[in-house]
Amino acid sequence: xxxDGAERLNRCFVExxxxxxxxxLAITAYDGHCLRxxxxxxxxxxxxxxxxxxxxASLATxxxxxxxxLLVEERLGLAEVAVYRSEISYRRPIDGDFYAxxxxxxxxxxxxxxxxLKQTGKGRLELAVIVSQGDEERVxxxxxxxxxxx
Amino acid sequence: xxxDGAERLNRCFVExxxxxxxxxLAITAYDGHCLRxxxxxxxxxxxxxxxxxxxxASLATxxxxxxxxLLVEERLGLAEVAVYRSEISYRRPIDGDFYAxxxxxxxxxxxxxxxxLKQTGKGRLELAVIVSQGDEERVxxxxxxxxxxx
Numbered sequence: 001x002x003x004d005g006a007e008r009l010n011r012c013f014v015e016x017x018x019x020x021x022x023x024x025l026a027i028t029a030y031d032g033h034c035l036r037x038x039x040x041x042x043x044x045x046x047x048x049x050x051x052x053x054x055x056x057a058s059l060a061t062x063x064x065x066x067x068x069x070l071l072v073e074e075r076l077g078l079a080e081v082a083v084y085r086s087e088i089s090y091r092r093p094i095d096g097d098f099y100a101x102x103x104x105x106x107x108x109x110x111x112x113x114x115x116x117l118k119q120t121g122k123g124r125l126e127l128a129v130i131v132s133q134g135d136e137e138r139v140x141x142x143x144x145x146x147x148x149x150x
Numbered sequence: 151x152x153x154d155g156a157e158r159l160n161r162c163f164v165e166x167x168x169x170x171x172x173x174x175l176a177i178t179a180y181d182g183h184c185l186r187x188x189x190x191x192x193x194x195x196x197x198x199x200x201x202x203x204x205x206x207a208s209l210a211t212x213x214x215x216x217x218x219x220l221l222v223e224e225r226l227g228l229a230e231v232a233v234y235r236s237e238i239s240y241r242r243p244i245d246g247d248f249y250a251x252x253x254x255x256x257x258x259x260x261x262x263x264x265x266x267l268k269q270t271g272k273g274r275l276e277l278a279v280i281v282s283q284g285d286e287e288r289v290x291x292x293x294x295x296x297x298x299x300x
Contacts, residue, residue: 016197019205022172047166053211053233055169058204065203083203087237 005070006030020062023055027066032074034103035067041097051094056131060141061086063100064127068145071104076117078150084124086143094133100141102129121149155220156180170212173205177216182224184253185217191247201244206281210291211236213250214277218295221254226267228300234274236293244283250291252279271299 002010006027013020024043029036037059044055061083072079104110105127117123124146131139152160156177163170174193179186187209194205211233222229254260255277267273274296281289 012197016195017202018193018195019172019202022169023204043168045166045168047162048230048232052167052169052208053215053236054173054204054208057207057211057236058202061203061207080198082198082243083240085237085239086203086207087235089235090233093232 002027002030003070005073006035006066009066009069019058023058025059025062028099030067030070032071034101035063035070036099036101037063037066038097038099041095048093049095051098053090056090056094056098056139057086057088057141059098059100060088060102060129060131060139061143063102063129064141064143064145067102067104067127068125068147072117072147072149075114076149080148080150082146083143084146086141088139088141090139092136092138094131094138096133098131098133098138100129100131102127117147117149123147152177152180153220155223156185156216159216159219169208173208175209175212178249180217180220182221184251185213185220186249186251187213187216188247188249191245198243199245201248203240206240206244206248206289207236207238207291209248209250210238210252210279210281210289211293213252213279214291214293214295217252217254217277218275218297222267222297222299225264226299230298230300232296233293234296236291238289238291240289242286242288244281244288246283248281248283248288250279250281252277267297267299273297 046052129141196202279291
């Protein structure tokens with residue numbers, strides 16, 4: 001059972017971001033700290049029968065974006081969130097349905113992020129995302145996101 | 151007028167990699183050193199009316215993949231090419247049709263790449279890709295690709 005915010009984002013994907021419909025992306029779990037976003041293999045195949053790198057990068061980028069969007073909206077209201085830099089390491093091919101797991105960092109930098117965002121309406125945050133197939137980690141992603149309260 | 155190899159890759163995109171059809175990606179120029187791949191804005195929109203980061207990352211990743219695939223096939227025959235690491239910097243939003251330009255590096259490392267690939271059937275190469283809208287650079291990408299002759 002997803003919260004209203006996550007259900008709303010899933011609807012927004014389909015209605016406002018055409019590519020996410022083709023990718024088949026959907027938030028499948030969110031507990032206020034950690035977010036899971038799933039993708040089916042079939043629409044994301046490359047010519048080798050494994051998941052297309054662009055699809056994996058899209059899933060990871062989007063999972064980080066969704067987690068920050070939900071957390072900021074819960075605490076401080078509507079926000080525009082945009083990735084401005086990322087790096088990704090494709091460690092092993094993916095040949096089945098796959099998913100991204102993303103959780104908020106726990107280090108002290110997070111307190112600074114919230115404080116800056118409250119005071120200035122703007123903030124920046126780096127998040128790590130792991131993409132797995134079944135229980136096995138396949139891809140590591142790190143994204144830097146800019147947040148702006150609206 | 152594209153060469154046969156580039157025309158073949160464009161057909162392969164549509165037939166074997168479903169997502170590229172949705173992204174609308176196509177090689178539009180290739181001269182044996184530099185490759186241009188274009189994407190229309192409409193199918194790649196995000197909720198802010200600009201290009202979705204995942205679409206831009208897909209275009210850049212794919213442009214590098216296509217350039218290496220074509221160059222290796224011309225010199226040494228069929229090859230499997232896969233990205234294994236990349237980083238991307240989204241400098242300014244894209245709000246119109248966009249394209250990626252990718253050229254082979256000219257440094258001496260390239261000679262080593264060709265020599266290793268001939269001798270062992272395997273090689274690794276890093277490529278830079280610039281994504282622009284009109285004459286303006288908007289996004290910088292660097293991808294590391296593994297090549298394996300088949």
